[in-house]
Structures are given as C-alpha cells and as structure tokens.
Amino acid sequence: MNNENIIEIKNLKKSYDHGKIKALNGIDLNVQKGEFVSIMGQSGSGKSTLLNMIGALDQADEGSIQVADKDLMKTKNLNEFRSKEIGFVFQMHNLIPNLTVLENVQIPMFERNLSSTEMDKRAKNLLKSVELEDRMNQTPNKLSGGERQRVAIARALVNHPSIILADEPTGSLDSKTGDVILNLIKDIHQKENVTLVMVTHEAYVANMADRTITVLDGKVQGDN
Amino acid sequence: MSYLSLILKNPFRNKTRSSLAIIGIAIGIATIVGLGLLTGGLKASTESTLKAGAAEITVVQANSGMGIVGSTGTIDESRVADIQELSGVKDVAGVLTTTYMDSNSSGGSFRSGQIFITGINSNKLNLANIESVNGTIFSNGNTNEIIMGKTASENLNKTVGDTINLFGTEFKITGTFESGNIMTDSGIFMSLDTLQSLTNKTGTVSTIYVKIADNANVTTVSKAIDNAYPNELSASSAAAQANRMNEALSTIDTATWAISLLAIFIGAVGVINTMIMSVYERTREIGVLKAVGWKERRILGMILGESIVLTLIAAVVGSILGIVAVTVGLMLISNVGSVITPVYSVDLFLRAFAVALFVGIIGGIYPAYRASRLPPTEALRYE
Numbered sequence: 001m002n003n004e005n006i007i008e009i010k011n012l013k014k015s016y017d018h019g020k021i022k023a024l025n026g027i028d029l030n031v032q033k034g035e036f037v038s039i040m041g042q043s044g045s046g047k048s049t050l051l052n053m054i055g056a057l058d059q060a061d062e063g064s065i066q067v068a069d070k071d072l073m074k075t076k077n078l079n080e081f082r083s084k085e086i087g088f089v090f091q092m093h094n095l096i097p098n099l100t101v102l103e104n105v106q107i108p109m110f111e112r113n114l115s116s117t118e119m120d121k122r123a124k125n126l127l128k129s130v131e132l133e134d135r136m137n138q139t140p141n142k143l144s145g146g147e148r149q150r151v152a153i154a155r156a157l158v159n160h161p162s163i164i165l166a167d168e169p170t171g172s173l174d175s176k177t178g179d180v181i182l183n184l185i186k187d188i189h190q191k192e193n194v195t196l197v198m199v200t201h202e203a204y205v206a207n208m209a210d211r212t213i214t215v216l217d218g219k220v221q222g223d224n
Numbered sequence: 225m226s227y228l229s230l231i232l233k234n235p236f237r238n239k240t241r242s243s244l245a246i247i248g249i250a251i252g253i254a255t256i257v258g259l260g261l262l263t264g265g266l267k268a269s270t271e272s273t274l275k276a277g278a279a280e281i282t283v284v285q286a287n288s289g290m291g292i293v294g295s296t297g298t299i300d301e302s303r304v305a306d307i308q309e310l311s312g313v314k315d316v317a318g319v320l321t322t323t324y325m326d327s328n329s330s331g332g333s334f335r336s337g338q339i340f341i342t343g344i345n346s347n348k349l350n351l352a353n354i355e356s357v358n359g360t361i362f363s364n365g366n367t368n369e370i371i372m373g374k375t376a377s378e379n380l381n382k383t384v385g386d387t388i389n390l391f392g393t394e395f396k397i398t399g400t401f402e403s404g405n406i407m408t409d410s411g412i413f414m415s416l417d418t419l420q421s422l423t424n425k426t427g428t429v430s431t432i433y434v435k436i437a438d439n440a441n442v443t444t445v446s447k448a449i450d451n452a453y454p455n456e457l458s459a460s461s462a463a464a465q466a467n468r469m470n471e472a473l474s475t476i477d478t479a480t481w482a483i484s485l486l487a488i489f490i491g492a493v494g495v496i497n498t499m500i501m502s503v504y505e506r507t508r509e510i511g512v513l514k515a516v517g518w519k520e521r522r523i524l525g526m527i528l529g530e531s532i533v534l535t536l537i538a539a540v541v542g543s544i545l546g547i548v549a550v551t552v553g554l555m556l557i558s559n560v561g562s563v564i565t566p567v568y569s570v571d572l573f574l575r576a577f578a579v580a581l582f583v584g585i586i587g588g589i590y591p592a593y594r595a596s597r598l599p600p601t602e603a604l605r606y607e
Contacts, residue, residue, distance in 0.1 A: 057515060057600045083517020090604065094512045098237045103225045108516035110227055119225075155516070 006162060006195050007031035007054055012063035013218075014049055023049040024060065025218030033162075036189050036196040038209035046218040047199045048167055054197060055086045055165045068162050083111045087156030087164045087194075089185070091171040093148040095140040095155075101127065102136040105154045112159060126154040130184065146177035153184060157192070164189070166198040170205065182208060227522070231529035235537075238505075241498055246538045248494040249583055252487025253542025253576050254549060259480040260575070261550045264567030265406075267473055278353040279317070279433035279462065280442050283307065283449055286458040298428040299457065307432055310448055312440030317348035318429035320419045324390055339376065340411035341390065343419025351433040353408055359384040359399030364415045370395045373409035374402040375565075388412075391422045406565070434459070488583055491538070495587025499531050503595045510595050511603025524596035531588025532581060539580035543573055 007030065014024040023046045031037050041047040052058045054067055056078040065072045068085040075081055087108075095104045105123040114122075127133050130150040140148050149169060156164055166185060170178030186208060189196040198209065206212045214222035235242050288297025304318035320343040344352055346361045354371075362369035370388070377383055377400045387394045395414070403409055420426045436445050442461045449459040503510070513523060550566050 052601050055515070057604070079514070079517050079519045081517075082515060086515075086517075088512075088515045090512075092508075094508060094604075096509055096512075098233060099225070099230075103230075106225050107513065110522065111517045111519065116226060159517070 004032045005030045006033045006035075006068055007197070008064075008066045009050075009053075010064045012050075012053060012060050012065055014046075014053065014058070014060045022218050024053070026063070027215075027218065027220055029213060029220060031195060031197060033195055034193045035211065036186070036209045037198070037211045037213060038206040039197065039199045039213045039215055040201060040203070040206045041215035042201065045215045047201075047215045049218075050215060051165050051167055051197065051199050054163070055088060056081050079111070083108065083159060085162050087159065087161035089149070089152055089156045089164065089166040089169045091168040093140070093145075093152040093172075095148055095151055097140055100137050100139055101132060101143070101151050104140065104151055105158055108155060108159050122158055123154070126157055127151075129188075130154050144177075145173050146180055149173060149177075149181050150184065153181070153188065157188065157194075161194065163195045163197065166196065168200055169198065170200075170202075178205075227526070228529075231526055232533060234502075234526070235530045235533050238502070241501065242534060245494050245498040245534055246541060249491035249535050249538035249580065250542035250545055252484065252491045252583075253539050253580055254545035255487050256480070256484045256576050256579060257543050257546025257572060258550045258553075259476075259483065260572040261546065261566035261568065263473060263476050263480060264569055264572060265565050266476075267470075267567070279315075279351040279435045281434035281436065281446055281449070281459050281461050283432040283434060283457050283459045284430070286453075286455050288458075298425065298430060299432060301427050301429050303453065303457065304429065304432055306452075307434060307449060310445070310452065312437050312445040312448065313434055314437040314440075315348070315351060315435040317344055317351040317433045318416065319344045319352065319431050319433060320416060320423070320425060320428070321430050322419065322423055339380075339390070340407070341419060342411055342413050343416040344413060345416055348433070349413065351435055352413070353403040353405050354401050354413070355403070357399035357401045359397075362398050362413070362415055364417065366417050366421055367415055368393060368395050368418075369398045370412050370414040371399040371401055372397050372413075373411050374400060375406070375409040376411060379410075393422070432457075484579070488579055491535075492583045492587045495531055495534060495583060496590060498534065499527060499588050499591035500594070502530070503527060503591045506595075507598065507603050507606035510598050511600050511606065514598070514600035514603065520596040524592045527592035527595045528585065528588040531592070532584035535580040535584030535587070536577070538583075539577045542580070543576055546576075 009027055009029040012024050012027040013022070015022045025046070027046070027050055029050075039047045039050060049058070053060055053065055053072070056067070056072050056075070060073065068081075070081055070085070072078070072081070096107065099107070102120075102123050105126060106119045109119045109122065124133065124136065127136050130153055132147060132150055132154070135143060135147065140151065143151065164185070169185065170181050173181060182205060185196065185198070188194065196209075198205070200206050212222070212224050213220055283299070285297025285299050299318070301318055304316050307313060308316045322341050324339045324341055342352065346364050349357075349361065357371055359371070362371055370390075372380070372382060380388070382388055382397055384397055384400055386397050388397060389395070390412070401409075416429070420428070434445065434449070436442060442463060446459040446461055449457055510523060554566070
C-alpha cells in the first residue's frame, strides 16, 4: 500500500440477489490520507454500496480493498476496525431516542474500554465543538434537524477515526441548515486532518470536496 | 453512561408493552410464591406432628368416625391404664375432645364460631405436642383454668389473665402455647376432669395418645393394641398419618409446579414477543450500533440483559403480589386462615427469582441472537 493512500480499491465487485444486481462492477479507487473526496452518482449507481465497503459494513465478492492498512477482504474482526478507524454520518441522524445527546455521543466508546470519566470528557468536548454543550442532557426529540445531525457528527468523531464516511449528510435537511452542516464537516476535516469521503447526488455539495468521483453502474466514470 | 445503565434504561422505552410483559410474568411468579407459602405452611405443620415429645400412636374407638378435632367415638377411661401396661409403651394420655360454639366470636378455630377444646391431664401435655407454655399450665382436677393455642389466642383476641365463657362457665386463661401444629394451636386445653364434667362424659375419653419406649417399634405396638382390644380400639401411628399428609402435600406440590410451569411458559412467550417487537422497532438503531463498532456479543448481551431486567422486575412484583394474595386470601377465608400460617422461606423466593431469571434468558435469547446477527447494511436500510 502506498504510504499516502489510506484507501486502495482494485477491481471491487459486489452483486446482490444471486448475481442479478451488480451493485459494484469493478471499482478502482485510491484516496490519500487527509483528502476530502465526494462520491457522486444517481440512485442505484453503487455509491452507497461503495461507502459501505470502505466502512466494512459489507464485504465484496471480488477484488481487493485496503483501508487504513487493513485488507478488508481478509480482516476477521471488522467491528474493531470500524470502532477504531471509521466514523459514520448517515443521511438520517439515527440517534437513539431514549438516550440524551451526551449518551448518544458516548455510544461508540463502549468498545474502547475507556473510563466513564474519559468518556464523559471526550463527549463533552466534542459537543462543545459542535456548539451543543447546552443541549447535552436533552433527548434528540427536543432538537432541530440540524442539531441532531451535529450530534451525529460528534458521535462519528468521538473515537478519533482516521476516516469519516458521510452518506448524504444533508439529504434530510433544508438548504440553509444543510450548508451549516457541510461547513461544519469541512471545518472538522481541516482541523482534525481526517480523511473525509462523502456520498452526495448534489453537484454543489460535491464541489466542496478536493476530488469528485462519479460512479455509474457500479464503475468509476469520472475522477476530478 | 455505563453499559449496565443502558440495559436498565432500554426496557422502559415502551412502558405499556414492558408493563404488560412484567404483569404476565409476575402472575406466574405470584402463583409460585403464593402456592409455595401455603404448602410450606401445611408442611411445617405436618412435620411438627412428628416432634420427639409427641405421641407416636393415636388410639380411638374402633369403627368410630373422625371429627375435625379428633375421634367422635368414646373409650372407657380404664383402657388408658390398660394400654400403659402393654409391652413397649412408655407413656399414655387419655384425652377428651369436643367443639364449642362461641356465639360472640367470629371463630377461633377451624370453623367460624367453633372452638376446639381438649381435656387432658396437665402432666401429659407433651404427648399432645405442647412442650412449653407461656404463663402457667392449668391445674388438674375440676378447675376453671385453661391454656390457649397461639392461633386461637390471636383470633379470639384473648391472652393470659383474660377470661372466656365456655359452656356457661367463666374460665381463666393461665397460659398460651405454640406447638406448630395447626390444629393444636387453634384449640383450648383444660383438665380432663373438667371437660368430662362439663360434657357429662365422666369416665370416658375420645382418644388415647401413646408414646412408645425408645427401643420399641411403632408398628409392633400399634398391632399389639389392636390385637389386645379387637373391635373395641383402633391404633394408628402419627408417622403413618404424617406420611398420608405428605403424600397429599406432594400432590399439591406437583400441581403447584404444573401450574407454575404453565404460567412460566405463558410468561416466556410474552417476553419473546416483547423482545422481538423491541428488536424489530430498533433494527436501524442496532445497525448504527454495529456501524460504530459494537461487537455481536455486546448487542446480544444488551437485548438479553433487557429481557432479564423485565423478568427480574416481574419477580419482585410477583413475589409481592403472591404475598399480598395469600395474606388477603387467608383473611377473607377465615375458616382456613385461622389454621394455615404461610411459611416465608428464603428458598421459595430464591426459586421464584431463579424461575424469573430462567424465563428472562429463555425469552430473550432468540430475540438477542436475531439482533446480534442482523447484517449492518440491511439494518441501516430498515424503515
């Protein structure tokens, strides 16, 4: 693996429904450490499947995929890999409704054997950085859509991942709130020097990235 | 927040559903506790009849009927001395038993308004299973003194120093006692002479208690009495009576377990249903937990833990419910309540909690396994 590349994908294939649906049909992609890459494509193009492969949420049928020095085709303990290396931001915030904002941010740290004091400290610092320290004891249903997504971003960052994977993080927000969230994500990417891979189908969102990868029918069609 | 506090918090996300599941299991646990308290009380009473000091053999008139309190037949009092002479007999006591209707009382004994009265010589009380008396024992001869069992004392609200009217005569309560035998403790004891005189049965007894010598055999002595007075007396051993009682109790025990198992089965189905619904509703959330790196066994532990939390709460609620049901039930059915004392044993409550834990594990294991095996991508797509 090239020392600069944090993601190296070669001829990656994934099909569903006994091969009838080819979600990925030979993807080749390299992403450098600290890069901000957006993945564009229409619905069903395979962009979310590609994101799931990078995040080790699913395993490919063929090809090779190395992320943060791990060969994901061979790694057995993908939970540990996700816990250490990946932070997910989903289109829907996916916060746990009966837990407070603070508790939601603490959830990923359960697998890291941290003391409750350390968990508290980390979560509070992150909530401060997304300007939600005054809402930390409230449940998600008391928050606006933008606030919920900021909590989700804090949750994604809490284990200090090397890669943030964002799947249409502004898809369920109005444009004004969406811009705030995008700026926050970009700001964190720059400050933390974390690699950011973001799936979107909106060109203006994709244009915020260093590179834009276009996916069509499970293949990379463009790399700008 | 700790993992444990998360497990404790989650079952109450849907309070109505969790409460219904808890009630379902609690009814099963209450059945186990309630029936256990009652059978425990009956067993304790049966065991007390086998106490060392008590008579091993009871002799009644042959072919006589048995009343609630003892034989309804009569035996010539001279037979008491005759039996004392038989080989293997250590001590004998002739007793007269009767019941007295107390119009002023709601009931001190087995039936409302009825008081069991036994006449016996005061130096033979140990043969009737009365080892110690709080106060003093009544005097022999024709006296107006009685001693009263604990249950009768409580139900009649009388104690040492009080008086009670029996057969139109005022009697002084000189002592109270607790033998552990439900029948004995529900009665009044007075001198044999006094009761014979009151009931116009001078020179007769209804039962003879026989204590055998240390080296004698109960069956041999029983047969010797039967053979010595055929068609007149009939001897039966306390052990045989206790065995018959134990057989009946073991039938009750089996029935208790059968009812409990049914209740547990229904409870377990309820828990499975509750937890499966909970897992379905939280499919996407479980996907998120997997995405953030939670191991399968942590998810399994969380769902299983939630199931156990539900059933352990049900165990507490069910135990309280069982105790309340038995207490209220015995108060309402006074004729039974006066003679059965529930036995609160640690074993019984441990058994109830063990059953609850078992239901929690059985009911939670499948939903927990399902949740832990959910593919994260599918879980995250779940609407």
